[in-house]
Amino acid sequence: MTVNRRFTLAARPQGLPKDSDFLLTQDIVPPLQEGEFLIRNHYASIDPAIRGWLEPGGNYMPPVPIGDAVRASTIGVVELSRHPDFTAGQWVMGLNKVEDYSIGRGDGFTQPIDVDAVPSPTAYLSVAGAVGLTAWFGVEDVMQPAAGQTVLVSGAAGAVGSLVGQLAKRRGARVVGIAGGAEKCARLIDRYGFDQAIDYRGKDVEALSADIAAACPDGVHFVYENVGGACLDAALLNLAQGALVVICGLISEYNSAPQGARNIWQLLVKTATMRGYLISQYLDRFPEGVTAMAKLAGEGAIVYDEHVEDGIDNALPAMLRLFDGSNQGKMILKLI
Amino acid sequence: MTVNRRFTLAARPQGLPKDSDFLLTQDIVPPLQEGEFLIRNHYASIDPAIRGWLEPGGNYMPPVPIGDAVRASTIGVVELSRHPDFTAGQWVMGLNKVEDYSIGRGDGFTQPIDVDAVPSPTAYLSVAGAVGLTAWFGVEDVMQPAAGQTVLVSGAAGAVGSLVGQLAKRRGARVVGIAGGAEKCARLIDRYGFDQAIDYRGKDVEALSADIAAACPDGVHFVYENVGGACLDAALLNLAQGALVVICGLISEYNSAPQGARNIWQLLVKTATMRGYLISQYLDRFPEGVTAMAKLAGEGAIVYDEHVEDGIDNALPAMLRLFDGSNQGKMILKLI
Incomplete structure (x- = not known):
């Protein structure tokens, strides 16, 4: 028994x-x-x-x-x-x-x-579980960023965000991360190899948008959104023409009424796309993702x-x- | 002079x-x-x-x-x-x-x-101007709805919406329109050939969502959004898996601070896409659109x-x- x-x-x-x-x-x-x-x-x-x-x-x-x-x-x-x-x-x-x-x-x-x-x-x-697969299919299938493009990741020091940033870097993209606090921001640069880090703490949409604009003067080609709320609204104000906003999660609203996004008007202005995805869409490709992520982690090519x-x-x-x-x-x- | x-x-x-x-x-x-x-x-x-x-x-x-x-x-x-x-x-x-x-x-x-x-x-x-081209490229390129699919159009009695509904019907889709007032709703059915009409007046997101759910029991495959606000939030609560939400306009917020959409979480739940487009993206295809819409209007195949x-x-x-x-x-x- x-x-x-x-x-x-x-x-x-x-x-x-x-x-x-x-x-x-x-x-x-x-x-x-x-x-x-x-x-x-x-x-x-x-x-x-x-x-x-x-x-x-x-x-x-x-x-x-x-x-x-x-x-x-x-x-x-x-x-x-x-x-x-x-x-x-x-x-x-x-x-x-x-x-x-x-x-x-x-x-x-x-x-x-x-x-x-x-x-x-x-x-x-x-790294080789659900969060790793989320990052793998998000970068390698949904976004496919390339050299000359900028990827903005919110919740960038998180389990998924830190992997998304590293995978996007490996494809040659410029990667900017948003995280909470100086310690996490330092970790984005020092440990995960992000090009630039933005601390969202104490900032409203306007201030955060100004920081993103300074870090991404040519606009953001891909937003990888884990947080929602002010992070997403500020990102929407900085889209490059034809940008893709990928919704992985909206952790800022999981314990409260949904806030959504005020600035979806920018999808029209920038002829942009916002897309949600789930790894369950990739069930038949799980072995590919698990193998790839385990290999990258085993070689030390990505840290987690x-x-x-x-x-x-x-x-x-x-x-x-x-x-x-x-x-x-x-x-x-x-x-x- | x-x-x-x-x-x-x-x-x-x-x-x-x-x-x-x-x-x-x-x-x-x-x-x-x-x-x-x-x-x-x-x-x-x-x-x-x-x-x-x-x-x-x-x-x-x-x-x-x-x-x-x-x-x-x-x-x-x-x-x-x-x-x-x-x-x-x-x-x-x-x-x-x-x-x-x-x-x-x-x-x-x-x-x-x-x-x-x-x-x-x-x-x-x-019909053969900017609004006609907006409808043409929105239906024939962005959405491409087919038989067995449901298209929900807000601002459906408007210049663009009424054409979008007719073009989607011509492709075999089921078309549901949202408009303000009984007169416009009757016009959707009687004049523009929509399958069903929903009057948004006096309804909050919940009530509007219930109406959409009743009209679209299998969910909405395409939302063609002209209005925003409660219309969009209610539509987001009724997406079919893999739906496409096309943002053509958000007239409800043009004279006020942007409201955006609270329920973008549904894009994740339904692995859906929201996309803005402008006819300026189709400048090189204008003659195609103008000719097609002028022909349809000339033949009486669509009314405007x-x-x-x-x-x-x-x-x-x-x-x-x-x-x-x-x-x-x-x-x-x-x-x-």
């Missing part, structure tokens, strides 16, 4: 999630059915997207039901298998839940991972940072760090 | 334009230089876009200078020519000014027009409406009708 600790949704959060919205529950792992395998989760990925899955309507995924464990990408080891393609002892990644044990069925995002190809298995939750919090008890504090910006790298929760 | 009456910008409007923002001035037509020709303007097109050209920063065109006549598309007859390609007596269309006489140089939008191919020369300011106000004294009242929605068809000012 195996006990399964689970980070369970008790109530739908209003605004910033709080303690009483969750319960740490204990279930018994049910017997495996034919076609299933049991995963011992080692790490869970704590992503901004989780916040959206807690809303009553969900977002691009159905809402997490009250009383169920919170959905998250995890990596772990198969303990038992009644599935022909998965065997005990094998490492796997998948979209599971924040819990000790998940049942795998080999569908959707679930796939075996080669932990020897990367510095640490956690790479499959960061992980912020590991220890223990399922820290699931909520880990999530809250995403929204106060106090994480330094991809937020990962260690479960074992 | 030829006197030229001109509808001249005296002050930059704050909000809705008013009498004191303009002056009716009289100049003397200067002698023609080599390469120039003199156009006697017969009609001027009064378009929502003009409002943007009066702003200090202009929009996609430089601002109209204080003391200069207001920019507008016109049609007229060449009276004198020192240009090899234009001869006296010839009808031309071009981006000129609201004035009795304009100097043509044969550049930009200026081109000869065949007034015998259309029911009235004014067709070149409506013109609202002609008489006399340069009525330039401002004509412009204001665009914003209170009291025009019934493309607003045209008769100058002679």
